[in-house]
Amino acid sequence: MNLENERLIIIGGTxxxxxxxxxxxxxxxxxxxxxxxxxxxxxxxxxxxxxxxxNDIEDYNSLIIRTPEDFEKKGIxxxxxxxxxxxNPSTETVFIKNLLANKIVEYPYTRLIIATGATxxxxxxEGVELKNIHTLRTIHDAINIKHELKTAQNAxxxxxxxxxxxxxxxxxxxxxxxxxxxxxxxxxxxxxxEISEQLLQYTKQFKKLKILLNSSxxxxxxxxxxxxxxxxxxxxxxxxxxxxxxxxxxxxDVELAKSAKLELGSTGAIKVNEYMQTSExxxxxxxxxxxxxxxxxxxxxxxxxxxxxxxxxxxAAMNLFEHRMQFKGxxxxxxxRFFKFNMAICGLSEKEALKNSINNYKKITITDKDxxxxxxxxxxxxxxxxxxxxxxxxxxxxxxxxxxITPRAYALSVAISNGMTxxxxxxxxxxxxxxxxRSIDITLTAAQILQEDV
Amino acid sequence: MNLENERLIIIGGTxxxxxxxxxxxxxxxxxxxxxxxxxxxxxxxxxxxxxxxxNDIEDYNSLIIRTPEDFEKKGIxxxxxxxxxxxNPSTETVFIKNLLANKIVEYPYTRLIIATGATxxxxxxEGVELKNIHTLRTIHDAINIKHELKTAQNAxxxxxxxxxxxxxxxxxxxxxxxxxxxxxxxxxxxxxxEISEQLLQYTKQFKKLKILLNSSxxxxxxxxxxxxxxxxxxxxxxxxxxxxxxxxxxxxDVELAKSAKLELGSTGAIKVNEYMQTSExxxxxxxxxxxxxxxxxxxxxxxxxxxxxxxxxxxAAMNLFEHRMQFKGxxxxxxxRFFKFNMAICGLSEKEALKNSINNYKKITITDKDxxxxxxxxxxxxxxxxxxxxxxxxxxxxxxxxxxITPRAYALSVAISNGMTxxxxxxxxxxxxxxxxRSIDITLTAAQILQEDV
Numbered sequence: 001m002n003l004e005n006e007r008l009i010i011i012g013g014t015x016x017x018x019x020x021x022x023x024x025x026x027x028x029x030x031x032x033x034x035x036x037x038x039x040x041x042x043x044x045x046x047x048x049x050x051x052x053x054x055n056d057i058e059d060y061n062s063l064i065i066r067t068p069e070d071f072e073k074k075g076i077x078x079x080x081x082x083x084x085x086x087x088n089p090s091t092e093t094v095f096i097k098n099l100l101a102n103k104i105v106e107y108p109y110t111r112l113i114i115a116t117g118a119t120x121x122x123x124x125x126e127g128v129e130l131k132n133i134h135t136l137r138t139i140h141d142a143i144n145i146k147h148e149l150k151t152a153q154n155a156x157x158x159x160x161x162x163x164x165x166x167x168x169x170x171x172x173x174x175x176x177x178x179x180x181x182x183x184x185x186x187x188x189x190x191x192x193x194e195i196s197e198q199l200l201q202y203t204k205q206f207k208k209l210k211i212l213l214n215s216s217x218x219x220x221x222x223x224x225x226x227x228x229x230x231x232x233x234x235x236x237x238x239x240x241x242x243x244x245x246x247x248x249x250x251x252x253d254v255e256l257a258k259s260a261k262l263e264l265g266s267t268g269a270i271k272v273n274e275y276m277q278t279s280e281x282x283x284x285x286x287x288x289x290x291x292x293x294x295x296x297x298x299x300x301x302x303x304x305x306x307x308x309x310x311x312x313x314x315x316a317a318m319n320l321f322e323h324r325m326q327f328k329g330x331x332x333x334x335x336x337r338f339f340k341f342n343m344a345i346c347g348l349s350e351k352e353a354l355k356n357s358i359n360n361y362k363k364i365t366i367t368d369k370d371x372x373x374x375x376x377x378x379x380x381x382x383x384x385x386x387x388x389x390x391x392x393x394x395x396x397x398x399x400x401x402x403x404x405i406t407p408r409a410y411a412l413s414v415a416i417s418n419g420m421t422x423x424x425x426x427x428x429x430x431x432x433x434x435x436x437x438r439s440i441d442i443t444l445t446a447a448q449i450l451q452e453d454v
Numbered sequence: 455m456n457l458e459n460e461r462l463i464i465i466g467g468t469x470x471x472x473x474x475x476x477x478x479x480x481x482x483x484x485x486x487x488x489x490x491x492x493x494x495x496x497x498x499x500x501x502x503x504x505x506x507x508x509n510d511i512e513d514y515n516s517l518i519i520r521t522p523e524d525f526e527k528k529g530i531x532x533x534x535x536x537x538x539x540x541x542n543p544s545t546e547t548v549f550i551k552n553l554l555a556n557k558i559v560e561y562p563y564t565r566l567i568i569a570t571g572a573t574x575x576x577x578x579x580e581g582v583e584l585k586n587i588h589t590l591r592t593i594h595d596a597i598n599i600k601h602e603l604k605t606a607q608n609a610x611x612x613x614x615x616x617x618x619x620x621x622x623x624x625x626x627x628x629x630x631x632x633x634x635x636x637x638x639x640x641x642x643x644x645x646x647x648e649i650s651e652q653l654l655q656y657t658k659q660f661k662k663l664k665i666l667l668n669s670s671x672x673x674x675x676x677x678x679x680x681x682x683x684x685x686x687x688x689x690x691x692x693x694x695x696x697x698x699x700x701x702x703x704x705x706x707d708v709e710l711a712k713s714a715k716l717e718l719g720s721t722g723a724i725k726v727n728e729y730m731q732t733s734e735x736x737x738x739x740x741x742x743x744x745x746x747x748x749x750x751x752x753x754x755x756x757x758x759x760x761x762x763x764x765x766x767x768x769x770a771a772m773n774l775f776e777h778r779m780q781f782k783g784x785x786x787x788x789x790x791r792f793f794k795f796n797m798a799i800c801g802l803s804e805k806e807a808l809k810n811s812i813n814n815y816k817k818i819t820i821t822d823k824d825x826x827x828x829x830x831x832x833x834x835x836x837x838x839x840x841x842x843x844x845x846x847x848x849x850x851x852x853x854x855x856x857x858x859i860t861p862r863a864y865a866l867s868v869a870i871s872n873g874m875t876x877x878x879x880x881x882x883x884x885x886x887x888x889x890x891x892r893s894i895d896i897t898l899t900a901a902q903i904l905q906e907d908v
Contacts, residue, residue, distance in 0.1 A: 015893070045826060045828065045888065045893075047826070047886070047887060047888050047893075048826055048828055048829070048888045051829065051888055051889070056829065056830055057828050057829070057830075062828040063828055162887075295881075295883070305886065306886055306893050307883070307884065307885075307886035307893045307894065308883070309893075310893040310894050311894060311898075314894070324906075325902070326881075328881040329881075329883070330883045331883045332883075333883045333884055333885035333886075334885050334886075334887070335885035335886065335887045335890045335891070336887050337887070337889055337890075342890075344885050344890075345885070346883075346885060372499060372501070372502055374499065374502055374511050374516040374517055375502070375505065375510065375511070376510055376511075404860070406858070406860070406861040406885075406890050406891065407860040407861045407863070407864035407865075408864070409861070409884075409885050410861035410862070410864050410865040410884055410885075410891075410895075411861075411864040411865055411867070411868045413865070413882055413883060413884050413885065414865045414868040414869055414874075414879065414882045415868055417881055417882040417883050418872075418874060418878050418879075418881070418882070420868075420872060424872050425868065425872075427749075427780075427782040427783075427871055427872070428867055428868045428871040428872070429749070429761070429762070429783070429784045429785045429786075429787045429800075429867060429871050430761065430787055430863075430864055430867050431761075431787035431788050431789035431798050431799070431800060431860075431863050431864075431867065432501070432759065432760055432761035432787075432788075432789065433501060433616075433788070433789045433790050433791070434499065434501050434502045434505055435505070435791055436789045436791075436796075436798075436860050437789070437860065439469070439499075439501075439760050439761045439763075439764040440761065440764050440765060440768070441864075444765075448779070452778075
């Protein structure tokens with residue numbers, strides 16, 4: 001392939017952008033590649049930031065997978081602190097502002113990958129601009145939060161989802177009084193309520209942790225007109241706070257895509273095909289700025305996760321000049337822990353199934369040990385499995401507990417991603433040895449019970 | 455269902471027999487169930503015995519899942535030290551010898567489950583009858599070996615397979631000089647040679663361990679005409695030994711089945727259909743005495759493992775009076791560890807594929823971390839993945855290393871058991887978070903590389 005006249009520009013350098021750059025380089029050694037990001041860091045693991053804040057990881061440099069120097073060595077031009085403002089598809093150029101020099105330059109491309117990611121949702125609450133109130137999105141955020149943690153005494157986390165719970169672990173492990181304020185009636189809102197209830201029970205052993213469900217912030221208060229000192233709830237309760245993190249979700253960064261009049265999906269994120277092409281065939285998009293297909297419902301969803309960002313970045317690079325690889329979509333598989341309590345979801349929760357008008361389903365919740373019960377370190381896990389009553393297809397699984405849930409989440413993800421029925425799944429021959437598993441796995445028992453439930 | 459005139463007799467009480475009894479009881483509360491075993495123990499985990507010997511588990515009673523009293527309480531008559539000698543299918547009776555009273559009684563049945571298991575292969579070597587030479591099959595064996603371990607100084611293990619390696623861990627952990635004598639050119643002979651080679655390298659850190667490959671025993675020597683004192687190899691080498699375990703395999707116990715003229719398969723084990731029925735429809739068989747179907751090759755194989763024994767026992771019980779559940783076969787999924795080095799196989803090794811005349815395959819071996827590399831406790835794993843070049847179906851996977859191989863073994867077992875292609879597998883959406891996994895799993899990378907290899 002003659003790539004002499006080709007120029008790849010990548011906008012964004014966290015997961016999707018950096019992965020796309022690395023993959024494009026290894027596939028096309030001759031291709032001219034430039035990566036622009038408004039950030040000061042590139043190619044870092046956002047998902048690892050809570051563990052850096054906790055101090056499982058001391059140095060934030062450990063989170064950085066490839067430095068700008070690594071990229072430069074491979075002939076990728078990296079422009080930090082450069083914000084892309086406007087794409088002109090007809091001239092195939094991007095206007096990019098050097099934020100340090102305050103200068104705008106027009107760069108030509110023949111292929112463009114938009115990996116602008118997402119922005120944390122910041123609720124319009126009085127006092128939200130006070131110091132010591134953060135979101136956790138960039139390494140810069142993580143560095144600031146970790147720094148303030150050294151002197152903080154009372155932390156408040158707004159939002160009891162993945163980032164909220166992971167940060168709570170980090171704060172509690174650093175002996176900080178921590179309050180989680182969650183507007184819904186449960187923690188980990190993408191799980192079913194009775195499943196999240198078990199997490200809530202587990203959290204009760206942490207004396208420095210307060211969880212306020214069904215609670216909303218009215219305003220942030222300050223004693224010195226500069227730093228936050230307290231959070232006032234809509235019901236009048238006051239919570240002391242010298243460190244606040246808002247973790248109530250993110251929304252796709254689509255301003256740049258809009259400038260090119262790229263088609264957006266119903267979720268508001270950028271619409272792409274399975275080759276990661278936008279409505280302009282030479283413009284690709286990947287990561288938290290794009291809409292995904294739920295492989296179970298075949299509906300478009302916005303579930304921005306690190307694993308799909310990486311895969312989409314790779315897929316975009318693969319398909320730059322010919323169709324070589326498809327990204328089929330997601331099932332919303334996610335996993336996290338709060339100290340020793342693990343939680344994974346693959347596919348639809350029961351409430352999500354109902355929201356998708358899937359009413360004809362069957363379900364089972366069972367608890368079992370993760371490995372042979374006589375072995376040291378065997379622990380309980382609970383599985384909630386949901387399948388279609390009409391087709392027997394597995395719709396979703398939720399796994400929680402102190403035991404090793406990952407193998408079961410992995411196995412069920414293969415099944416759900418591939419539309420397998422409970423009967424298909426039930427015939428699986430899993431490897432068994434006492435230090436690793438049980439002679440009949442909990443997921444097989446559950447699948448078999450649902451298979452019999454006709 | 456009126457079960458008043460039905461009588462279930464189960465012969466054998468370890469994994470398959472005990473599981474069948476428990477399942478039959480829960481399905482048919484009214485059914486008369488009697489379980490006979492020549493053993494003094496029932497319902498124990500054979501797979502846990504190495505960890506009992508090692509002392510991870512102190513009391514052998516922990517290995518016992520259900521005691522005879524547990525069964526009796528549920529109305530199952532348990533006869534220990536009772537050996538079934540002869541089945542007469544035309545009269546539907548079994549002749550059973552009470553080994554303690556030395557008395558033979560004829561028992562009537564309407565349904566019979568044969569779960570006679572297997573017997574360790576004992577090579578015909580001079581001196582093999584000496585004291586302190588064992589096989590590891592029953593709890594009694596495990597108790598004896600653990601007892602002798604207290605005073606032993608030099609242990610010899612004949613056979614470097616699963617039991618051999620697990621016992622070596624137990625012996626070394628108890629500071630015993632240990633020699634493994636293996637007749638083939640590699641440890642863990644069901645893995646490919648270059649994979650087992652990595653285990654061999656790992657073992658080199660254990661100063662008290664000697665591994666002799668391509669080696670065979672000529673005779674066992676005794677200084678006192680009673681206990682073993684040394685092992686002489688065919689090449690003349692002498693190895694001091696005050697404890698020997700022979701772990702060179704097992705063969706199905708089919709004498710009882712032969713007495714009923716039940717059909718045996720080409721492997722010599724009892725032939726059953728997918729409902730676990732033998733050639734006599736009221737006689738079922740399950741566990742290590744039966745032949746299995748390899749779901750990849752659809753050939754009959756004899757791969758006796760604890761997980762299939764349990765599933766087959768359950769399946770037999772389910773189908774006693776009507777066809778309710780099928781056991782579709784196995785893929786030979788197995789897992790073990792030697793200290794911190796884990797090994798799993800699912801499906802065919804490369805050499806097993808070749809043995810099955812599968813020549814048109816593609817393969818890849820890659821090494822990656824198990825979880826995000828910046829996390830504490832991330833470790834390497836190596837995956838060898840084999841797929842058919844003509845159909846793209848995944849044929850087999852081998853996973854080794856100090857990292858967490860179980861999730862990958864589980865995921866690939868679902869795929870292989872269900873005939874999935876590398877392209878099917880590659881679209882799986884796995885849950886990712888730094889403490890659990892990587893953003894793009896090693897198995898996805900491997901599947902995708904094989905998918906591209908056309």
